[in-house]
Amino acid sequence: MKTIPGMRYLAILVTACCFFLNFMIYSEYHDSLQGGTPPVRPAAGEPAGAVPPSRTEVRRPAEYRGIYLHNYSARTTKVLAEYVTRARQHKLNTLVLDMQDAVYFRPGEIPAQNIALCLSNGIWPVARIVVFPYGLKEYPVPQSLIAERMALARKAVSLGFREIQFDYIRFEDSGRLRHVGQDERYRMVEGFLSNARKELAQKGVIVSADVFGRVALNRHDPIGQRLEGLDNAVDVILPMAYPSHYTWSAYMIANPYYTLYKSSVAARDRLKKAQLAMYIQGFEMRVGPSGLSLPVYIAHQMQACTDAKIGGWIVWNAAQNYEPTWQALSLMAGGRPIPGIEAARAAVAREAQNAAVQPDAKKAAPPRKRTEGGRA
Secondary structure, eight states: OOOOHHHHHHHHHHHHHHHHHHHHHHHHHHHHHTTOOOOOOOOTTSOTTOOOOOGGGOOOOSSEEEEEEOHHHHHOHHHHHHHHHHHHHTTOOEEEEESBOTTTOOBOOOOHHHHHHHHHTTOEEEEEEESSTTSBOSSSOOHHHHHHHHHHHHHHHHHTOSEEEEESOSBOSSSTTTTSOHHHHHHHHHHHHHHHHHHHHTTTOEEEEEEEGGGGTOSSOTTSOOHHHHTTTOSEEEEEOOGGGOTTOHHHHHOHHHHHHHHHHHHHTTOSSSEEOEEEEOSOTTOGGGTOOHHHHHHHHHHHHHHTTOSEEEEEOTTOOOHHHHHHHHHHHTSSOOTTHHHHHHHHHHHHHHHHHOTTOOOOOOOOOTTTTOOO
8 A cells, every 4th residue: 555645744743743742741740850840920010031039038028918828739830830920910928838638637748849939939938737627626635746747847847948837726616625724725835836936946947826816806715825925936926817707796797907907906916026917818708798899808908907017918718719819909009999998997096086085995805606716
């Protein structure tokens, strides 16, 4: 059977193209194994040849502007690169990266190249480690668990992280361990963090802790978190001040600026050493009563943190749906007034004026409910 000359040339061309494509795929795969990182497109307004900051120039932000990413996003280089690009576009400086999966809290391997990707683009990466999933349920604490968490912190340091953020470092919000006294609860929580900080400081690493949002407003909380004690145990404190979780107050749920401002100022005035930043709500739960869209709801919280003059904010969305957050940031960068923000500021000012006129008026303390100030 004779071969048509044109078909022969076409077959040779297809073979050559397939060989070249396979070579490119192999090269990309090989580079990923050797620690290479995919290029990140320049942020909006940057020249195509812009040189990103070197790793040594990245420092802990004086004012955090960041988002949280679960372990899959943190360890999948292509996905992380997309978030780095968006972060640069919107002038974020921080990404909180989960060191564990979100279901069983098992360690999830994050390639060192992913940490380098953040640092080479001027993004401060923070390693989040859950200590006691959903709160401590047995006491005394098994030393094997403590050793496991610290081993994970050391692993994070070896990957290039310079900040370890401990979450769920608290007792369960129930009466399960009612036999453990309040002072003992403080000693356990603050002792773990102090010991971790002492060890990690030797490696030039700082320690931060996530706390319930209500801890900014109350004292002697049964979960074992108090701002005054944590102030001496960590470098950064992050109350989870999601308005949706202030379940004792319909007003606080419906007024995100008020809730973040009041919580921020109350916490700020109680701290002397640690930097204060807030976790803010980037999800839909109980947004409806505010009458605001979710992007505006987020913008109100960001503006409250700025007005309270604290050390920044981190947006939390467990589903990784950050489109409303990007919209909120675009709104704030657009130069136009945020809808409803002046009315929200005025409400805070009126309350402050009334408090000055009636300094002895008693303030209602928030009740202790399981849903207050936790994750969603």
